[in-house]
Amino acid sequence: MKEYWGSLASILGVLAFCQSLLHVLFPPELRFATLKLFNRVFNMFTSYCYFDITEIDGVNTNELYNAVQLYLSSCVTISGSRLSLTRALNSSAITFGLTNNDTIFDTFNGVTVLWEHIVTQRQAQTFSWRPLPDEKRGFTLRIKKKDKSLILDSYLDYIMEKANDMRRKNEDRLLYTNSRGGSLDSRGHPWESVPFKHPSTFETLAMDPVKKAEIIEDLKDFANGQSFYQKTGRAWKRGYLLYGPPGTGKSSMIAAMANYLGYDIYDLELTEVHHNSELRKLLMKTSSKSIIVIEDIDCSIDLSNRKKGSPNNSSSIGSSYCDPEMRSGPGLSTGDEGGNSITLSGLLNFTDGLWSCCGSERIFVFTTNHIDKLDPALLRSGRMDMHVFMSYCSFPALRILLKNYLGNAESDLDEGVLKELEEVIDKAEMTPADISELLIKNRRNKDRAVIELLEALKNKAEMKLKSGECVREKNLNDVGEEEEEEEQEKRALESPKEGCDYEDSIKKEEEDEEKKIK
Numbered sequence: 001m002k003e004y005w006g007s008l009a010s011i012l013g014v015l016a017f018c019q020s021l022l023h024v025l026f027p028p029e030l031r032f033a034t035l036k037l038f039n040r041v042f043n044m045f046t047s048y049c050y051f052d053i054t055e056i057d058g059v060n061t062n063e064l065y066n067a068v069q070l071y072l073s074s075c076v077t078i079s080g081s082r083l084s085l086t087r088a089l090n091s092s093a094i095t096f097g098l099t100n101n102d103t104i105f106d107t108f109n110g111v112t113v114l115w116e117h118i119v120t121q122r123q124a125q126t127f128s129w130r131p132l133p134d135e136k137r138g139f140t141l142r143i144k145k146k147d148k149s150l151i152l153d154s155y156l157d158y159i160m161e162k163a164n165d166m167r168r169k170n171e172d173r174l175l176y177t178n179s180r181g182g183s184l185d186s187r188g189h190p191w192e193s194v195p196f197k198h199p200s201t202f203e204t205l206a207m208d209p210v211k212k213a214e215i216i217e218d219l220k221d222f223a224n225g226q227s228f229y230q231k232t233g234r235a236w237k238r239g240y241l242l243y244g245p246p247g248t249g250k251s252s253m254i255a256a257m258a259n260y261l262g263y264d265i266y267d268l269e270l271t272e273v274h275h276n277s278e279l280r281k282l283l284m285k286t287s288s289k290s291i292i293v294i295e296d297i298d299c300s301i302d303l304s305n306r307k308k309g310s311p312n313n314s315s316s317i318g319s320s321y322c323d324p325e326m327r328s329g330p331g332l333s334t335g336d337e338g339g340n341s342i343t344l345s346g347l348l349n350f351t352d353g354l355w356s357c358c359g360s361e362r363i364f365v366f367t368t369n370h371i372d373k374l375d376p377a378l379l380r381s382g383r384m385d386m387h388v389f390m391s392y393c394s395f396p397a398l399r400i401l402l403k404n405y406l407g408n409a410e411s412d413l414d415e416g417v418l419k420e421l422e423e424v425i426d427k428a429e430m431t432p433a434d435i436s437e438l439l440i441k442n443r444r445n446k447d448r449a450v451i452e453l454l455e456a457l458k459n460k461a462e463m464k465l466k467s468g469e470c471v472r473e474k475n476l477n478d479v480g481e482e483e484e485e486e487e488q489e490k491r492a493l494e495s496p497k498e499g500c501d502y503e504d505s506i507k508k509e510e511e512d513e514e515k516k517i518k
């Protein structure tokens with residue numbers, strides 16, 4: 001041990017001697033040039049190149065530093081011996097990062113690179129308009145010289161993209177509304193937002209599994225389809241029309257879509273928009289990766305026919321959304337694209353015109369209870385690419401609801417009861433909303449819940465059957481009466497005798513009248 005300390009002391013002595021020798025040989029003005037020279041010589045012999053990404057670039061925060069930090073948090077496993085944890089504002093997720101002077105290897109396109117997180121104390125505070133942190137932080141990226149041209153640009157692009165994705169997923173998503181009308185907030189923004197916390201997912205959504213899988217696949221293709229849309233010259237957007245009776249899950253489906261893709265939702269209240277130009281401004285202020293929703297579109301705007309009511313092929317709504325008389329009045333619509341009122345054409349341009357392409361990766365979803373009321377122009381592919389019928393509860397959908405509310409695995413349910421449910425469910429025409437209510441009420445007693453549900457379904461099916469029979473009977477009676485009336489009319493027309501009688505009686509009446517006058 002004594003020897004060890006002895007040799008260490010002599011090494012330190014030699015180093016101190018070298019340092020003073022350097023100071024003598026290289027005065028300060030030469031020192032920098034010498035270091036540069038050393039660096040060059042070192043660079044000539046090393047097979048690596050190094051890139052420094054500092055946290056603060058001059059006085060601005062370096063975006064790339066934050067992106068790298070976030071990106072590396074996806075490479076660092078929780079098993080690491082020491083990790084730094086962060087939770088950003090508006091985020092419910094915790095991310096892991098490298099601590100001071102830690103290193104990590106990453107592989108991109110088959111090339112392995114090394115990242116080092118370097119933290120040093122900042123020298124005495126230099127003058128700055130903005131207070132700088134005490135620590136100087138940065139990442140150093142080490143890449144083999146031969147790989148530099150192969151991956152550097154694409155690797156950094158990939159990191160930025162991945163980090164943006166992660167940031168979006170970690171951040172709470174927002175639900176925007178234009179309920180303030182056309183007025184802007186202090187930042188000139190027409191949308192108001194609240195955190196979006198709807199728990200609906202495709203797993204909890206009760207609908208036909210085949211249709212559900214089709215929609216999920218479509219959404220996945222859309223979200224991963226940037227190059228496809230670029231290649232085919234199409235705007236990167238997609239339209240879904242959800243239609244069906246109330247309580248069949250149209251709004252729940254929108255929430256599930258947003259949760260699946262991690263998109264924000266813009267809930268557009270058309271009745272609050274008064275001009276086409278306002279509609280355009282709202283569109284311009286929506287962000288990419290978002291779902292723009294117009295619920296109950298048939299109630300918000302007269303979409304019966306573009307050609308009807310206006311000389312300019314536009315259906316007017318203006319301030320008269322709910323007044324049928326005013327709605328159909330042709331004089332009301334200016335059809336003015338310049339923006340005196342919202343027109344159907346304005347809405348069509350909103351979804352499919354040139355303006356619809358400002359921003360990208362956007363989904364339009366319209367919902368309605370009455371698809372037949374919508375103008376075919378609105379429904380055509382390119383505007384509404386996928387029409388999804390949300391039907392009354394089917395048997396596969398019922399299974400999902402039972403699992404959601406009662407936690408019933410299929411094996412828990414009695415075979416006989418299942419069979420009865422299957423037989424009666426389609427005849428009952430009950431919505432998932434109605435069934436959900438029944439199940440919530442009895443969720444603490446599973447057996448009772450299933451029995452009551454079965455009873456309710458049977459009653460509803462019976463009522464349906466009876467009302468169906470009544471309607472059929474009434475139709476038959478109506479047809480019978482109509483036929484009889486038709487027969488009488490026919491007879492009246494065909495029978496010349498009856499016709500003569502009628503003429504005779506009129507003649508007789510006239511003669512009586514004359515007699516009276518005389």
Ligand SMILES: Nc1ncnc2c1ncn2[C@@H]1O[C@H](COP(=O)(O)OP(=O)(O)OP(=O)(O)O)[C@@H](O)[C@H]1O
Pocket residue numbers: 204205206207244245246247248249250251252253369390431432433434436
């Ligand atoms: N398909 C479904 N899957 C799961 N839950 C559903 C479904 N349909 C309805 N529900 C339940 O019923 C409630 C109402 O459903 P939702 O608001 O999605 O119906 P909707 O079709 O949008 O009705 P409306 O046409 O009246 O707007 C939801 O909160 C949800 O709990």
Ligand SMILES: [Mg+2]
Pocket residue numbers: 250251252295367
């Ligand atoms: Mg709804």
